[in-house]
Amino acid sequence: MNNQNAVLAKDNDGMPVLKFLAEAIKPKGTFFTPFNMISLPIMVLGFVIIVIRFIKGIGAVTNLTQEVPWGLWIGFDVVTGVAFAGGAYVITFMVYILNMKKYHSIVRVTVLNGFLAYVFYAGALLLDLGRPWNVINPIIGNSFGVSSILFLVAWHFLLYMIAMLIEFSPTIAEWIGNQRARKILSGMTLAAVIFGITLSTLHQSGLGALYLMASEKIHPLWYSEFIPILFFVSSIFAGLSMVIFEGSISQKVFDSQISEKNHRSHDGILHGLSKICTVTLFIYFFLQVLTFVHGKHWDLLNSPMGYWYLTEMIGFVLLPMGLFFYSYRKQNIFLIKLAALITMIGVIINRLNVTVVGFRWDAAVHYFPSWMEIVVTLTVLFVEIWIFRWIVTRLPVLRDSPSWVKKQSSKL
Amino acid sequence: MNINRRNFLSVLGLTGVSLYTGEKLVAAQKIGNETEFYGVLYDSTRCVGCQGCESVCAEEHGLPEPAPDDVPVSGAVRKANENRRTVINVYNTSKGEVYVKNQCLHCNQPACDSACLTRAMSKTKEGPVIWNGEKCMGCRYCMVSCPFDVPKFEYHSSNPKIVKCNMCYDRVIEGKLPACVEACPAEALTFGTRRELIAEAHRRIINDPGLYYNKIYGESEAGGTGFLYLSPVPFEELGFNTTVQNRPYPELTKGFLYSVPSIFVLWPAVLLGIHKSVKNNNLEEEEYE
Amino acid sequence: MDGFTYINIFDTKGIEYLVIIGFLLLLIPFWRSLNKPLTVRAKVMSTLGVLTSNILKVPQGLFYSRNHTWTFLEKSGVASVGLDDLLLHITGQVHVNNLKVPGDKVRKGERIAEIAQNGGHLLIKSPISGEIQGVNKSLREGVGALNDDPYGGGWIYKIKPEKWTEETNSYFLANEATLWFKTELLRFKDFIAMSLNKYSPETAMVILQEGGELADNPLSGMPAEVWHDFQEHFLDKVS
Numbered sequence: 001m002n003n004q005n006a007v008l009a010k011d012n013d014g015m016p017v018l019k020f021l022a023e024a025i026k027p028k029g030t031f032f033t034p035f036n037m038i039s040l041p042i043m044v045l046g047f048v049i050i051v052i053r054f055i056k057g058i059g060a061v062t063n064l065t066q067e068v069p070w071g072l073w074i075g076f077d078v079v080t081g082v083a084f085a086g087g088a089y090v091i092t093f094m095v096y097i098l099n100m101k102k103y104h105s106i107v108r109v110t111v112l113n114g115f116l117a118y119v120f121y122a123g124a125l126l127l128d129l130g131r132p133w134n135v136i137n138p139i140i141g142n143s144f145g146v147s148s149i150l151f152l153v154a155w156h157f158l159l160y161m162i163a164m165l166i167e168f169s170p171t172i173a174e175w176i177g178n179q180r181a182r183k184i185l186s187g188m189t190l191a192a193v194i195f196g197i198t199l200s201t202l203h204q205s206g207l208g209a210l211y212l213m214a215s216e217k218i219h220p221l222w223y224s225e226f227i228p229i230l231f232f233v234s235s236i237f238a239g240l241s242m243v244i245f246e247g248s249i250s251q252k253v254f255d256s257q258i259s260e261k262n263h264r265s266h267d268g269i270l271h272g273l274s275k276i277c278t279v280t281l282f283i284y285f286f287l288q289v290l291t292f293v294h295g296k297h298w299d300l301l302n303s304p305m306g307y308w309y310l311t312e313m314i315g316f317v318l319l320p321m322g323l324f325f326y327s328y329r330k331q332n333i334f335l336i337k338l339a340a341l342i343t344m345i346g347v348i349i350n351r352l353n354v355t356v357v358g359f360r361w362d363a364a365v366h367y368f369p370s371w372m373e374i375v376v377t378l379t380v381l382f383v384e385i386w387i388f389r390w391i392v393t394r395l396p397v398l399r400d401s402p403s404w405v406k407k408q409s410s411k412l
Numbered sequence: 413m414n415i416n417r418r419n420f421l422s423v424l425g426l427t428g429v430s431l432y433t434g435e436k437l438v439a440a441q442k443i444g445n446e447t448e449f450y451g452v453l454y455d456s457t458r459c460v461g462c463q464g465c466e467s468v469c470a471e472e473h474g475l476p477e478p479a480p481d482d483v484p485v486s487g488a489v490r491k492a493n494e495n496r497r498t499v500i501n502v503y504n505t506s507k508g509e510v511y512v513k514n515q516c517l518h519c520n521q522p523a524c525d526s527a528c529l530t531r532a533m534s535k536t537k538e539g540p541v542i543w544n545g546e547k548c549m550g551c552r553y554c555m556v557s558c559p560f561d562v563p564k565f566e567y568h569s570s571n572p573k574i575v576k577c578n579m580c581y582d583r584v585i586e587g588k589l590p591a592c593v594e595a596c597p598a599e600a601l602t603f604g605t606r607r608e609l610i611a612e613a614h615r616r617i618i619n620d621p622g623l624y625y626n627k628i629y630g631e632s633e634a635g636g637t638g639f640l641y642l643s644p645v646p647f648e649e650l651g652f653n654t655t656v657q658n659r660p661y662p663e664l665t666k667g668f669l670y671s672v673p674s675i676f677v678l679w680p681a682v683l684l685g686i687h688k689s690v691k692n693n694n695l696e697e698e699e700y701e
Numbered sequence: 702m703d704g705f706t707y708i709n710i711f712d713t714k715g716i717e718y719l720v721i722i723g724f725l726l727l728l729i730p731f732w733r734s735l736n737k738p739l740t741v742r743a744k745v746m747s748t749l750g751v752l753t754s755n756i757l758k759v760p761q762g763l764f765y766s767r768n769h770t771w772t773f774l775e776k777s778g779v780a781s782v783g784l785d786d787l788l789l790h791i792t793g794q795v796h797v798n799n800l801k802v803p804g805d806k807v808r809k810g811e812r813i814a815e816i817a818q819n820g821g822h823l824l825i826k827s828p829i830s831g832e833i834q835g836v837n838k839s840l841r842e843g844v845g846a847l848n849d850d851p852y853g854g855g856w857i858y859k860i861k862p863e864k865w866t867e868e869t870n871s872y873f874l875a876n877e878a879t880l881w882f883k884t885e886l887l888r889f890k891d892f893i894a895m896s897l898n899k900y901s902p903e904t905a906m907v908i909l910q911e912g913g914e915l916a917d918n919p920l921s922g923m924p925a926e927v928w929h930d931f932q933e934h935f936l937d938k939v940s
Contacts, residue, residue: 059567130550151529213557
């Protein structure tokens with residue numbers, strides 16, 4: 001029992017460790033699915049582009065300029081992706097802090113999703129760094145740029161990934177069948193959750209605060225000193241919409257993984273989330289109105305950018321709010337999913353407006369991402385989905401925990 | 413360089429060995445406490461647009477030699493880039509053609525410095541804002557934050573550098589003039605402490621109010637800059653960014669950064685409190701649903 | 702800079718306060734209409750937790766059949782037959798339509814009455830075989846006695862049993878019955894969740910959350926299909 005490997009092997013139905021790993025790597029299910037057929041060539045192409053990027057420099061594959069140094073890879077992969085990963089902190093808050101047991105069945109998949117999102121968006125960040133070998137500097141070096149928002153965000157990414165890994169680790173312990181480890185790790189969950197929520201509050205808003213110093217470069221309708229607050233509030237409904245969206249797909253794709261009981265409760269979960277989305281969108285809208293009034297940019301409304309701003313506010317904040325409201329009252333699950341989709345598009349538009357569309361809006365030549373930037377973005381997304389699928393089909397994420405877990409928790 | 417020297421001085425200060433180094437210590441402390449930055453005053457009424465500063469700058473910093481046919485033409489704005497740290501432009505103004513030199517302004521409280529998460533971009537005690545390649549990770553946040561779009565990035569290199577004027581920092585700490593100042597044949601560039609330069613600029617405006625537009629660009633822009641400009645015409649006509657705020661740019665992130673410690677203290681406490689009270693009340697999911 | 706120009710830096714504050722007041726005023730109707738009880742749920746929530754096994758009356762000495770009828774052999778040798786409290790709590794107020802008249806012979810498991818409420822109706826099966834001797838006429842006039850006093854004034858038939866011992870030996874008595882009602886209630890919760898899922902998926906998710914308690918009369922107001930299913934799952938078993 002002193003030998004950790006022996007314990008592992010023994011607990012896992014007596015399967016030797018090597019055999020267990022071999023089993024884990026073996027692919028499951030059919031290979032020739034439409035999704036695989038579309039994603040594989042894109043991923044191969046994406047990896048080629050990434051190699052080119054590291055040999056010839058960032059300029060070889062992107063349309064970035066000296067005036068627009070941050071493009072799609074930051075604006076979409078990092079800023080938007082992290083907003084969508086916000087579901088993890090909202091759901092853990094609801095389940096572990098507010099003790100809303102109803103949502104317990106989606107905690108694991110949401111945390112896993114959030115964790116992978118952070119890992120891959122931080123990975124996308126590496127692609128965008130000109131000198132990625134120095135990325136460790138702000139973490140270990142003697143060069144703490146503590147006055148930098150990016151320093152804060154970088155640390156928070158790192159710490160939050162660790163916190164989410166701890167939140168998720170009991171699942172891994174269940175998978176390899178180590179009872180003792182599971183007991184210890186699940187004891188750390190609450191601490192990790194509280195730490196994680198605090199970190200999320202700060203870095204969700206911090207991503208907005210990154211742009212605070214670019215005060216003259218961002219269109220005044222999108223720039224305000226309230227960007228951090230707006231980013232934080234919108235990350236709540238962005239994350240929850242992602243949970244609704246991702247959950248609806250998982251229900252179909254991973255049908256066999258999900259127990260009858262969780263299948264039944266899923267509509268109820270979506271219904272509950274739709275209410276939270278309604279309220280946060282309502283509040284977000286008024287925050288936007290306040291920001292707008294504070295900025296005194298009435299005249300700007302009557303310009304192309306102003307129309308675009310109104311489109312965002314009415315079409316992608318008010319409309320999904322109304323739709324969430326209606327579908328919550330009518331308990332219409334389809335409309336809830338539709339509203340979630342519109343909200344997600346709205347969040348993408350909002351983040352891109354701040355980071356790409358509104359950034360240097362007055363320049364003669366506008367930045368538009370190159371096809372290679374888009375392919376790399378898709379590659380990051382697809383790799384994440386592949387890994388997600390790999391984990392879900394093996395670990396007890398969607399399916400119920402092994403039977404010994406119940407015994408263990410009841411003993412506690 | 414900067415760090416080495418400072419380390420050296422602090423080692424001296426810490427060990428404080430003996431009396432005979434006393435004189436040096438006093439000198440060191442004087443430099444250490446000095447907040448007076450060096451700067452450069454550029455007087456566009458004197459500049460003749462010879463581009464001598466451009467070629468000595470390229471020579472000094474190992475950049476490609478400027479092409480001979482690359483001359484300032486009014487109506488076309490030449491920009492500094494990864495191959496040239498400074499450029500001369502010419503503008504057709506109400507008072508005829510006026511030349512303007514463009515390079516890093518070396519702000520007193522630079523946005524790029526506060527934006528840098530590795531302290532690769534840093535404001536030195538002497539005034540120049542310099543870049544350290546060993547620390548930089550190439551995130552380009554300095555470029556996003558700089559209100560003057562000064563830092564340039566080598567997009568077509570696998571080992572890219574941030575390129576910008578460093579006011580010839582190596583020369584300055586050796587007591588020499590920046591290369592461009594030394595090379596300027598028309599004495600359009602003057603090197604000195606910022607305070608002296610502002611006094612000198614004011615003196616020039618007062619002595620010849622007809623020649624100068626009554627403003628020193630850089631005196632208050634972005635909280636004050638190391639490079640100061642005098643012009644015969646309003647600065648808008650010379651393509652200057654006059655919408656730049658007068659407060660230092662790092663102040664924009666101050667509020668956010670100040671709130672971080674409070675949130676770290678308050679949030680966990682509040683969350684724990686909620687967790688505890690919810691647990692005690694045995695609140696079930698129905699409450700929020 | 703040359704002097705100051707007058708700028709009222711707070712000139713939008715007034716509008717901002719108005720926006721905030723507008724927000725607060727809008728928040729009230731918004732919150733209220735968002736939280737108005739959802740139709741089906743309203744019923745469940747309004748009397749949350751009312752229907753638990755604790756409130757069920759389970760008098761001693763009666764025989765309870767699995768078809769939710771009870772029977773009691775009086776000293777005269779005639780047995781009264783009625784509906785148990787759980788069934789009546791589940792359905793709420795119902796009308797009883799007698800299908801039999803005194804003198805009729807019934808067999809155990811034969812349909813002897815129909816209870817109806819709005820769209821739904823249920824058929825009641827006899828717990829024993831024998832000859833009907835009396836019918837409770839008070840049930841025709843009002844429905845009160847049935848729900849108020851199901852084991853007393855709420856009796857439906859008096860039957861002269863033919864094979865009393867043989868037919869009642871599998872029925873529940875006293876404490877046994879209390880336990881059975883408990884499990885039956887749980888079974889009902891599962892049933893209603895599933896059945897609703899089948900017929901109106903939108904309402905299913907709200908009527909029953911995990912661990913949620915049932916309202917009194919949960920079947921009342923449900924679609925006729927659910928009543929039909931209930932009949933199948935709870936009343937048609939013979940034992």
